[in-house]
Structures are given as structure tokens and as C-alpha cells.
Amino acid sequence: MKLRNWMVAFAVSGAASAVAAQDLRSPSPDQYVPRLGDIMSTAQTRHQKLWLAGKAQNWELAAYELNQLKASLVEAAVLYSGIPVSNVTTLEPSLQSIADAVAAKDGRKFGKALGELTDGCNACHRSMKRSFVVMRVPSDQQPFANQQFAPAVKP
Template structure:
């Protein structure tokens, strides 16, 4: 979950800078982490709930492919709400996530630096 937390935060800033390649990378990192929970942690309580996040991940992935900042924002809110929905289901509701205020790492530049 700590890796999901980092990718969730990075995803937001990638979207804010309209760095769609980075956003695409980050959303797929979250998808992979979710798939790993589904595949390898079947005995854990949250595994039965883990599929609930997939529609929200698909939606934000679509917003990224469309390079649509407004859609990205609304999909990010939906994604974050869905994270918290699972935390409630597994009685982990003292752990709420939100849209980040600050960049997670000061040594990462979220701006687009492509020459083309």
C-alpha cells in the first residue's frame, strides 16, 4: 500500500503538469500493485474488495489517454473516494487518503521535458 500511496500522489502531480506520459506510467504502476494483491494475497481480507478499484482506474486511464485535465481531475476524485471506500470496507477507515497538497518527492520534476 505504501507504493500505491506514492504512485497515487505522483499521479496527481503528473496530471497537474499535464505530463501524460508520466501519468500513464503512474496509473499503470497502481494497476500492477492492485493486480499483485489480487493474485498473490488471496488470503487477505481486502482481496475480496480489491476489484472495486478497477473501474476508477480504467476511468482515469481513459482521461490520461484523452489528455483531458478536467476529466482527469474528476476521475482522480473518484479514484481517491474509491480508495477510501475500500478502507471503510476493511475497517481501516481511520486511514483516509486525499488529493495531495504537496509533491511527494522534492527530487522529482513532474514537468514535461521533451524536446519535441
């Protein structure tokens, strides 16, 4: 448990994040804890808003949305112990690449990094047996333009 607490503290500092879960323990009935699906829906919204801000070259807003996205992912890891610690750290390089692109105000690097983050989200979903949740880089400003709703084609 101490390792988990240390990892979560590390994540809160902005160095790591997590998504998805399997076999999760329920929170105690005397405390309010948002459902994992609600946390992930918030993360999905942040993912799209991050893309929209970067596309518009609103770097201040992109930095804000990136921090909000990290907070949602950390919240999922803190509240749901069924999320493996490895999933907390897997997305850190792509999140850092986005932060670097935002700091450099580099739209090309931003787009590449957001694509890598999206691939990381999908890899995590697959590892948690949630491969039916497929994220994508948004294609327009419509709500949920960053998720594929048609069933994935099986190789």
C-alpha cells in the first residue's frame, strides 16, 4: 500500500497518470466517490478540449486542460485500486511530450504527442479488457468526436 501511495503522490506532481480499470473494489458506503465511468468521461472531455485548444493555438488553455486531464487520470488511480500502478506510469512520456509541445507552442509536435497519448489510452483500455472503448484524435468540434462508436474491426 505504501508503494501505491508513493506512486499516487508521484502522479499528483504531474509526472504520471492512469486510465481504465478491471476488477475494481467499491468505495466504502460512507464516502462519496465518483464512478470510474464518470471520471473517464471527464478525462474524455478534457482530451477533446485539449485537442481543441492546441488546434486553436491557445497554449494557455491547452496547458490548463492538460493539467485537468492529468488530475482526472490521477483521481481514477487514487480512488480505484484495481488500476495497476504500471497503468499510472505508462502515459507519462506522452503527457510530457504534450507539455513540451505546449511550452514550445509547437502545433506539429502537439498533434504528434496527442496522437501518442491517444494510442496509449487505447493500449491501456486493451490491457484492462476494455478494448471496446476506442479513443481517437478528434476530427471536429462535435461532442465525443474523439471516440469511435462503430465496433472495432478485428484483425
